[in-house]
Amino acid sequence: MDEAIKNLTMRKSFGKSMLYTLPMFLLTFILMTGGRPDFSDRSGTIALLTTFLGLNILYFLMHYTGKTDKLRAILFIVFALTLSFTLIKNTIDIRQTMTYSQGDILECNMPFCHLVIPMLILPAAFTQSIIYPGSILGGFASISAMVVLWLAASVILGRGFCSWGCFYGGWDDGFSRFRKKPAIRKISDSWKWMPFAVLLMVALTSALALTPTYCDWMCPFKAVTEFEEVTGIESAAKAGIFISLFGGFVVVLPVLTKKRTQCSYLCPLGAINTLSNKVSPFIVKIDKQICNDCYKCVQACPMFALTNDDVKKGSVSIFCTKCGKCIDACPKQAIHYGIVGVPANRMVKFSRNIFLFVSFLFIAIFASGSIITVVKSFVNLFI
Amino acid sequence: MTAGLIWALCCLIVMIMLYFALGGLSEGFAKLPFMKLNPNTNGGELAQQVVMDNCTLMIRKPVFDGLLRERNKGFVQIEWKGDLPGKINDTIDYNMDSSPDFVIGIIVPENQVNLVALNPKVRDVGISTSTSYGWAARINIDK
Amino acid sequence: MLDSFILGLSSGSTCLFTCGMVIFPYLMAGTAGTRKIITDLSLFLLTRFLVYFILATLAFYFGKVIFTSPVFRNYISGILYMLFSGMLIWYAISRSRKPDCPAKIVETVHNRKLVPVFLGVVNSLGFCPALMLILTKSATEGTIVQSYLAFLGFFAGTALYFIPVPLAGKIRRKKVFETIGVMATGIAGIIFMIKGLTSLIGGIIYG
Ligand code: SF4
Ligand code: SF4
Numbered sequence: 174m175d176e177a178i179k180n181l182t183m184r185k186s187f188g189k190s191m192l193y194t195l196p197m198f199l200l201t202f203i204l205m206t207g208g209r210p211d212f213s214d215r216s217g218t219i220a221l222l223t224t225f226l227g228l229n230i231l232y233f234l235m236h237y238t239g240k241t242d243k244l245r246a247i248l249f250i251v252f253a254l255t256l257s258f259t260l261i262k263n264t265i266d267i268r269q270t271m272t273y274s275q276g277d278i279l280e281c282n283m284p285f286c287h288l289v290i291p292m293l294i295l296p297a298a299f300t301q302s303i304i305y306p307g308s309i310l311g312g313f314a315s316i317s318a319m320v321v322l323w324l325a326a327s328v329i330l331g332r333g334f335c336s337w338g339c340f341y342g343g344w345d346d347g348f349s350r351f352r353k354k355p356a357i358r359k360i361s362d363s364w365k366w367m368p369f370a371v372l373l374m375v376a377l378t379s380a381l382a383l384t385p386t387y388c389d390w391m392c393p394f395k396a397v398t399e400f401e402e403v404t405g406i407e408s409a410a411k412a413g414i415f416i417s418l419f420g421g422f423v424v425v426l427p428v429l430t431k432k433r434t435q436c437s438y439l440c441p442l443g444a445i446n447t448l449s450n451k452v453s454p455f456i457v458k459i460d461k462q463i464c465n466d467c468y469k470c471v472q473a474c475p476m477f478a479l480t481n482d483d484v485k486k487g488s489v490s491i492f493c494t495k496c497g498k499c500i501d502a503c504p505k506q507a508i509h510y511g512i513v514g515v516p517a518n519r520m521v522k523f524s525r526n527i528f529l530f531v532s533f534l535f536i537a538i539f540a541s542g543s544i545i546t547v548v549k550s551f552v553n554l555f556i
Numbered sequence: 557m558t559a560g561l562i563w564a565l566c567c568l569i570v571m572i573m574l575y576f577a578l579g580g581l582s583e584g585f586a587k588l589p590f591m592k593l594n595p596n597t598n599g600g601e602l603a604q605q606v607v608m609d610n611c612t613l614m615i616r617k618p619v620f621d622g623l624l625r626e627r628n629k630g631f632v633q634i635e636w637k638g639d640l641p642g643k644i645n646d647t648i649d650y651n652m653d654s655s656p657d658f659v660i661g662i663i664v665p666e667n668q669v670n671l672v673a674l675n676p677k678v679r680d681v682g683i684s685t686s687t688s689y690g691w692a693a694r695i696n697i698d699k
Numbered sequence: 700m701l702d703s704f705i706l707g708l709s710s711g712s713t714c715l716f717t718c719g720m721v722i723f724p725y726l727m728a729g730t731a732g733t734r735k736i737i738t739d740l741s742l743f744l745l746t747r748f749l750v751y752f753i754l755a756t757l758a759f760y761f762g763k764v765i766f767t768s769p770v771f772r773n774y775i776s777g778i779l780y781m782l783f784s785g786m787l788i789w790y791a792i793s794r795s796r797k798p799d800c801p802a803k804i805v806e807t808v809h810n811r812k813l814v815p816v817f818l819g820v821v822n823s824l825g826f827c828p829a830l831m832l833i834l835t836k837s838a839t840e841g842t843i844v845q846s847y848l849a850f851l852g853f854f855a856g857t858a859l860y861f862i863p864v865p866l867a868g869k870i871r872r873k874k875v876f877e878t879i880g881v882m883a884t885g886i887a888g889i890i891f892m893i894k895g896l897t898s899l900i901g902g903i904i905y906g
Binding site: 366367371378 | 896
Binding site: 276384535 | 583
């Protein structure tokens, strides 16, 4: 290994990795147990400890191996799967079915997810009210708590939210890893602006109709969470759209292109998160002095955030979700996590350590609830 | 460079505090003036309440709210809370002018609804559905 | 009115970025200041408004003659919606699409004062798929007022884009806005396609 690369490698010794994991270990323990560990329930304790250890092992490995993306993806995908499971379980527990009725909408009983946020902005500004039939505070997934979490994560991580926070992104991230090589390679670069068009349309239609139109008509994740009971042509059309969008954008296209097509082409919140990349202090930087223009990073990027031109210019575009795939793919270690204002190739390790800590802490705690629920359900099957 | 580093460290501190403060932050956020449900969503304010044998009939204020101004078409939401009889047949005066506006009949087990408009402003049934507390219906009306 | 406004809003941006490139120079060429541009622009928008008013009236009366039964109305409007929305989607995704604008004919007009009026007429009679959709909608409305409202919504949606014309030179990244506009048009096409399909299926099932 040439000397320069050796100096830049992100691997740490076993002891050092343990040391770096210690703060995460303590914080996750306090946050997951609420500071008052209660081990009276056997299955709950097993689920809590398994999740806690699993999370910290992943974090340890990020330091020990110096790799980010694959380890992040494990947690990200598990989060998506367990969250869907938890949502479905919750819906079935309350309503004995995976569908919701118009009664649930009238009772404002719907769990809130962050994808609704783009549709709330204009009505909140003009009517001073919220148009989503959920609970403002309290209950399962309240509007207030979710908006606060998303706001904080978006300011801090920018579009990093889409690889370190969103409980849907793991679906297409997972499917985009199915094949070794993409079957479809040539895709026009302009499609990456599509989420802005979707954002424009859903923000306007929701504001004018005063109902969240994306949730009503377009959300592919309704197919894996809950959807409206089919009672007529309209609800049948909606169910058809949800399933087709999920099949197309979350399963088939990611498998064929190795790209996260739902997040890159459809999600209106992804468009807003793209803009939040302008606020976050964390970015991905390219060191042009080391880069040899092999463009392996461009092929690796699942978000259309890197083009050959970007690499030539030495900067990553605002579509970047800070997943770290390009960083791990670079044979020269020329790409790295950085901090705004700090030149590329300076404070490289410090920047990665601080970014990993912040982003991992966010997803670990956000995901732990649903992972524990699922592990507990499995443990209950056996004891 | 220093600004970037300071900003990054601030973010680190905020992230550590975030989950500890989440409850308080959410409560504070929920108090913001726009954090209340739109009448189109929650059915509007309660206007009248009629206690009947086994259940209570609630009539909400008509909702015409639009984005910038009131719409010409809206709805009135009525709810029956409690033990529902098999057949509901109620005469509703939603605008409280002491003259009935419509008669609504529901055969609960069959989810069949029948509306007789007595006021020309009453159009049709928008939603009629069972709920956890009984039954709810939205009747479309003109302003 | 709501869906016409949305259609106008989504297709208006494309209209602006294709025809706009022809319209701006004429509206601005030789003008001394913002006042003249505003006068010309108002004249341009007023003409479009009048043309739409006439179109709404014609569409409504033709609709009355052609669509004699409600079921027939469901079938025909469903098919027309699907046809025109298909065209709209094709327009959005077609790569060979040239940014051609009927307003180019304006080159034949020599009277400068008439240019905004002429542009207004030509631009509103562009018969793009979006306008065809509004004509269909207008023709199937129950009352003439609803028909006017449909056109009013469409007019308002498209007109919004022309209001910042005096600032046109300052818009950066025009290409990105155009791309987003074209895609929004495609999405509007999909919305109308679904509307057409539900109308058609509704006609078949409940007819
Ligand atoms: S693009 Fe949307 S669905 Fe994808 S990760 Fe971001 S917020 Fe989630
Ligand atoms: S540029 Fe790199 S870090 Fe950003 S999304 Fe693409 S692969 Fe992930």
